[in-house]
Amino acid sequence: MKLTTQTAIGVALLFGALPAIAQETETDAAQSEAVELDAIDIEDTRAPLPAYRGFIAEDSGLSIIDKESLTGLEDGSGDAMDALRLMPNVNFDVNHSSADRDDLLDLRPADISISGGQTYDNAFRIDGVGVNSVMDVTNDNPQSIFDVAGASAQSIFLDPSLIGSIELRDSNISARYGEFSGGVVDVGIRDPDDAFGVSLRYGYESDELLDYITDDDADLDLADPPPEFTKWRVHGTVDAPVNDQLRFLFGFGRTVADVTYPVSASYGDNFRGFQSTSDNYLVKGIYDFSDTLRLTSSLVYSPYESESAAAAGIQNLVTSKGGGLTFKTELDGQNGALDWLIRASYVDSDSSREAPPVQYSWSSAAPSIDFCTGRNCTIGGIGNLDQTQRDYALEGEASHPLFGGTFDFGGTVSHVDAHKGREQEQRLYSRGVYDPDTVCADPSEESCIDGEIAATQYNLYPGFSSDAEILQGSLWAEQANSFGPVDVRAGLRVSADDYLKNTNFAPRLSAVWNIRDDVQLTAGANRYYTRNLLAYAISEDEPDSYLYRRTGTSDGTDLVFSPDDWSLYRWSILTSYHDAKLDTPYSDEATLALTFPAFRKLNGIGRLKAVQRWHRDQIVARPMENVNQIDEDGVPYTRRVRYPSNNGKTDYLGLSAEWVGTWKNTSFTLNAAWSETYNNADDEGEYFDEYDPEELLEDLIYYQGQVMPKSQLQDEAYRENFAAPFTANAAIRSTWLDEALDTTLWLYWKDEYETIGDTREDIEVGGLDYDVYDTLVRDASLRVDLNATYTIPEFSKGRVQLEARVSNLFSSLPHTDVTDRDPYQLGRAVWLGINYVY
Secondary structure (H helix, E strand, O other): OOOOHHHHHHHHHHHHHHHHHHHHHHHHHHHHOOOOOOOOOOOOOOOOOOOOEEOOHHHOOEEEEEHHHHHHHOOOOOOHHHHHHHOOOEEEOOOOOOOOHHHHHOOOOOOEEEOOOOOOOOEEEEOOEEOEOOOOOOOOOOOOOOOOOOOOOEOOOOOHHHEEEEEEEOOOOOOOOOEOOOOEEEEEEOOOOOOOEEEEEEEEEEHHHEEEEOOOOOOHHHOOOOOOEEEEEEEEEEEEEOOOOEEEEEEEEEEEEEEEEEOOHHHOOOEEEEEEEEEEEEEEEEEEEEOOEEEEEEEEEEEEEEEEOOOOOEOOOEEEEEEEEEEEEEEEEEEOOEEEEEEEEEEEEEOOEEOOOEEEEEEOOOOOOOOOOOOEEEEEOOOOEEEEEEEEEEEEEEEEEEOOEEEEEEEEEEEEEEEEEEOOOEEEEEOOOOOOOEEEOOOOOOOEEOOOEEOOEEEEEOOEEEEEEEEEEEEEEEEEEEEOOEEEEEEEEEEEEOOOOOEEEEEEEEEEEEEEOOEEEEEEEEEEEEOOOOHHHHHOOOOOEEEEEOOOEEEOOEEEEOHHHOEEEEEEOOOEEOOOOOOOOEEEEEEEEEEEEOOHHHOOEEEEEEEEEEEEEEEEEOOOEEEEEEOOOOOEEEEEEEOEEEEEEEEEEEEEEEEEEEEOOEEEEEEEEEEEEEEOHHHHOEOOOOOOHHHHHHOEEEEOOEEEEOHHHHHHHHHHOOOOOEEEEEEEEEEEOOOOEEEEEEEEEEOOEEEEEEEEEEEEEOOEEEEEEEEEEEOOEEEEEEEEEEEEOOOOOOEEEEEEEEEOOOOOOOOOOOOOOOOOEEEEEEEEEEEEEO
């Protein structure tokens, strides 16, 4: 029998609330029969935690997902950021959780926009340590000659198994936090337990546990087969207390994704498998010198690798790297009324790539070129590209009673080194024509095959090494006092650096009116400055590219090709990115929040919140300029130069309503959020628009009457994808069977909205066909997730748990991007797992 959507939702809600209903029914049944029983002990079942907590008036922008709640929300993929879909003022890309092969292979955390900020304008922290990339993280094409694709806004990331909590701050943020204009995400590593313990977790997902769905416009006769893939995770922890003062936590894990990709028809029209791996290794130790002095240190190593290759070619594997290492040690203590903390940290991230250093494109007419059936056959890759970042930081903070209130203050000194380089020059050979009279003057020349063919053109991308660094510091202070029913927190953060050489003053002000003991109105006015991006400086040292050609020399019937025949044919002067005395981008904020009890019988608490942001001085590109210059030989030439400017701006307004409550053994989390975002990306563009000339020539589309590079639309479309105007969530978590069974039902609604995308129509212009792009209306979607964990009661030593995580339970269309060849979207997906805890 086919369920309607309304019936399906009703069944899901009933299933999620079944434990509570069952208990109520049992109570009613017991009361209906007047049977006298002997006295028995009754142990009340604890209600599980709501999906998130916070609702603190003086910190109205704070929401916290605890470990228990994160376990109930996660979808099994290993991306802890997915749980933030539950939060108002957080937006994801429209293609989050799409059926695109690249998305299935990608194990990095999802990009998020907080309160209208760009995805790289958030402050990500692990146990208080900043893990933010200062490089360009906008490139997602692993085949780009000039840029790596493994970089992420979060330079280091953790598996949910190691996380103790996730703290999100979307507004009204204390002066303690800086270097962001979006929001703050602080991921806390859980502390070692006081008792010895071991945990082991394994999970699995594949296309066999997934339903692929399509919209009504899909023509499966034109489509490739749907992606085949497998994903698995294995993670373990060991809690090892040494004595009452010293204890350790050891963690390890690996997540692996294997995805098949179609190979070009001329290369066998087959499929090829690629793999991504994400590893986590953790050591965390705590030593209590006394009740008032503690030393905490942690070391996290989380390397990431992902494979890719162009469909038309062989021996062209590209391995993109990501992740890295972070170390911190901190001492926190209490001296009388003074609470203090000192932290030193080091972060080393590597987003380099590895690929074969030389590429050849040969005519398939040559007898030895037998690995493809097309006109030209390609072998080889795009070469290695190094990209690393090292962060050193020393932080301190303290708190002390002052003037009848609390005075908090602190400071940070940090140094960031960034490097990008190509140790070995990259050559791409092409334009060879089969001729049996070909003679190679140098038999060792690999771009010539004697008696067959010689390359007559190559693109040269010289080696280079570019380094940049920032030394920056900040001081902050804030005073909290009460004036009758009003609590005021006033603060200031001052930061300076030797890169942009700006001194920035960021005032923070928050006031809480305690209308009643449990009804509070919060108002805030704040300014946030984002961090610097060294990618601007790095790009200055990237070299131009060169095109060389040659012709053979006739010698009787022979056509002789020599390495000495090459001559410069064209000098491609790449866009130069020059600094222009930029101001530091910032956002001003006005926020209002009302916190109040609601449905007291359900222990309910509600919050209404409004957040207005004005993001200003965002770095964008000015129009291209031609600048006349003279080379080292005195020859004049013209360079295309792109200067950055502070003309970018984004306005954001977010309104939200939230409520959490509990009833017996069930917790409820409900929220709805409406937002409106305006930005001028379509007018100004991003500073780092794609500038690979070869790619621009190949990837052309048709948009509003013009043929243009697809990259020209990427920035506007990218920002609009993170601007869904209305979302709503309901998370219902229950325990039953004496807490042996734990279920979480999560309904996520995204209203319809407009974005720029592929209309899946073609148009002929000048005899060539182009994909038509235009403004599209993405229909509303409802995603229902159901997670269940069952603890097998028969085991005496430790606990064995079985888990099933079902995403998109009713296979609703998520309305992600599709193409004629890949029309598939993710329907119901099942993740199965088994856990052991001792």
